[in-house]
Amino acid sequence: MPKAIWNGKVIAESEKFVKLEGNFYFPPESIKQEFFKKNNSHTVCPWKGKASYYDIVVDGKTNQGAAWYYPQPSNAAQEIKDYVAFWNGVTIQS
Numbered sequence: 001m002p003k004a005i006w007n008g009k010v011i012a013e014s015e016k017f018v019k020l021e022g023n024f025y026f027p028p029e030s031i032k033q034e035f036f037k038k039n040n041s042h043t044v045c046p047w048k049g050k051a052s053y054y055d056i057v058v059d060g061k062t063n064q065g066a067a068w069y070y071p072q073p074s075n076a077a078q079e080i081k082d083y084v085a086f087w088n089g090v091t092i093q094s
Contacts, residue, residue: 002094004086007058011035024092025083041065048077
């Protein structure tokens with residue numbers, strides 16, 4: 001089962017995921033909410049739409065903007081609506 005790990009903690013895990021452009025997108029119910037804090041950053045992907053971000057906070061350490069998701073993706077990317085992907089030092093074990 002794929003797991004997202006940062007600072008020694010599993011922050012998301014699920015057998016249900018979408019792999020897209022080399023990233024694992026985890027369903028929103030699979031993330032451990034206690035480690036996620038809303039971030040006001042946004043970026044735009046030409047084909048997926050506007051991404052929103054979370055900071056990840058584990059044991060007092062913050063990884064800013066290390067998780068992203070698409071709350072209103074384009075029609076072409078509906079399969080990842082609200083699913084969460086990671087970068088910036090978060091490792092995925094599958």
